[in-house]
Amino acid sequence: MNAPESNHQLQAGQRPVPDAFLQKLAARFGAQYSTAQAVREQHGRDEGSIAAPPPAAVVFAESAQDVQDAVRLCAEYSVPVIAYGAGSSLEGHLLAVQGGITLDVSRMNQVLSINTEDLTITVQPGITRKALNEAIKDTGFFFPIDPGADASIGGMASTRASGTNAVRYGTMRENVLALEVVTASGERIRTGNRAKKSAAGYDLTRLLVGSEGTLGIFTEVTLRIYPLPEAVSAAICSFPSIEAAVRTVIQTIQMGVPIARVELIDVNAIRMVNTYSKLSLREEPMLLMEFHGSPTGVKEQAEMVQDIASEFDGNAFEWAERPEDRTRLFTARHNAYFAAVASVPGCRCITTDTCVPISRLADALLDCVNEADASGIPYFLVGHVGDGNFHFGYLIDPDNDAQRQQAEQLNHQLVERAIALGGTCTGEHGIGIHKQGFLAEEAGDGGVAMMRAIKQALDPKNILNPGKIFQLAV
Structure with missing residues (x-):
């Protein structure tokens, strides 16, 4: 299987954007149209580590009619158009790898x-x-x-x-x-x-x-x-090892406990979050859990999970029943990415995103942890492990090609392992640019051929976010 493409390859293949097209866009959209360098650069990157040239222009759509008019002009001139919302994707979805314009729909927010x-x-x-x-x-x-x-x-x-x-x-x-x-x-x-x-x-x-x-x-x-659930309760529980935490999750799900959230945070992520969010969480692998339902149901769920955790030496089971305490914990979890990036000034984060059947979660995770530890690259591990979805983040020097290649190799091994265990190369981030090399292995050549046929039938000029998911000739 081919490894992910390099940045040099990604920057090739720009398609022409005629002046006549830009003039028509400017005439139609007026103040909703911009070719300012800062605006273009803002819309030419996401939260991932891949670089590409910015779009030729940005149109700020305020209605469905605006979207229609912009797309019709793009179709007339065969110019790529990339929809843009909040810019928070991680796999290069927003990058103008074939040139064209960005269509920002953030003002359509009603x-x-x-x-x-x-x-x-x-x-x-x-x-x-x-x-x-x-x-x-x-x-x-x-x-x-x-x-x-x-x-x-x-x-x-x-x-x-x-x-x-x-x-x-x-x-x-x-x-x-x-x-x-x-x-x-x-x-x-x-x-x-x-x-x-x-x-x-x-x-x-x-x-x-x-x-x-x-x-x-x-x-x-x-x-x-x-x-809204009648009652909500959250809890954290520390474990002596990642395996113990994962075994607790597997048994919880297999016993049918209707847990609402169960997040795994490794010791690296705990240290980063403690520094970034000014917390004092125990620096051990941790599960962060939330229970929804009636007061009685929530109590029963939590007690059952606590009993399961004790079988795997879970300790320091702490409750967070006040809304502000729950918010503080889950905000810290959501900030794990930013905490990690802040922990290594100037770094970029290569993120992974795989999902495996819950029964194979421990098999997938433990080998990946061993490989990451052996690499010497700073990393963190978090996961929505209740459904077998987890993420490694490798923190690299963006100017160090050897380190980038090593991180990509770790990602390659992780994804290969997930697919071999009956899982997927992406549980939630999508394919974008970064995961294209893995799609054929997961879906098969016939599956990708069917996807291409659908794309060619619905977008014969290949103007809608081209260069994403798979490559397609114009």
């Missing part, structure tokens, strides 16, 4: 309708998950998908995001019910509906969720929402 009787909400794609929950906090409902970053809902849908609550509430795949989408020709279509189920034709919603902006640009997203 809640369009709330239907609490049907447990649904319809929003524009630029609204972030925190803003969405703030908008509905007085209704008694919430949207549970929490990838950590305050990502846009459109971006979360396009990468099939999940995060800390996925073990109980599922991923964006289960929680997106319907979409309004602008196609590569500039047509606006709707997929799905608010009904709980449907058997009407191809499931276009599921096709588009996770397509990483390569098949259409979302202008509306209809989501499931959930009643």
Whole structure:
């Protein structure tokens, strides 16, 4: 299998952006259009470690009509267009590797309708998950998908995001019910509906969720929402080893405990978080857990997990029942990435993202830990381990090619191991650029050929976020 492509290769293959096209964009969008270097550079990078030239221009869409008009101009001139929400992706999804323009939808950030009787909400794609929950906090409902970053809902849908609550509430795949989408020709279509189920034709919603902006640009997203739990309790528990913590998780899931969140944090991440967030957590492998339900149900769940943890020498089981204490703990967990980057000034983080069947979680993790320890590269490990999803972050000097290659080799070995154990090369970050070398191994040549055929049929000019997921000739 081929290793991930180098930055030099990624910067090749820019497609022309005619002056006549830019002039028409400027005339149509006025102040919503920018070619300023700072604006272009802001939209030409994400939170990952891959570098590429910035887009030729940025258009700030404020309506579905704006999206349609921009895409129609791109189709007319065969210019690539990349949708942009919050810029928090990690695998190079937002990079203009074939040139073109960025279409920023962050101003399309409104809640369009709330239907609490049907447990649904319809929003524009630029609204972030925190803003969405703030908008509905007085209704008694919430949207549970929490990838950590305050990502846009459109971006979360396009990468099939999940995060800390996925073990109980599922991923964006289960929680997106319907979409309004602008196609590569500039047509606006709707997929799905608010009904709980449907058997009407191809499931276009599921096709588009996770397509990483390569098949259409979302202008509306209809989501499931959930009643706020009557009671919520969180707990932390330290363990003598990562294996003990993982065995606790495996047994908890296999016994059917409906735990809402269970996060693994290794000792490296604990040290980084303690420094960054000014905490004093025990510097041992730790599980950070949350329980949702009735007061009695939450108590029973927590006691059962505590009993399981004690079998694996779990200790220092501490409760965080006040909302501010729970928020403090999970904020620290969400800041693990930023804590890690801050721990090595000037570094960039090469992140991994694999998911394995829960029964193989220990097999996958322990060998990866041994390889990372032997490498000498600073790293941290966190994971949404309740569903077998985990992340290593390797902290490298961006100017040290040897260190970058060593980190990529660790990532390569980790992903190979996950696939061999029946898992996936990406549980939630998506393929983007960084994971393209692994897709054929996971999906097979026939599977990738079918994906390419879909892309060619729906986007014959290859203008929608080209160069992502797989390579496709223009």
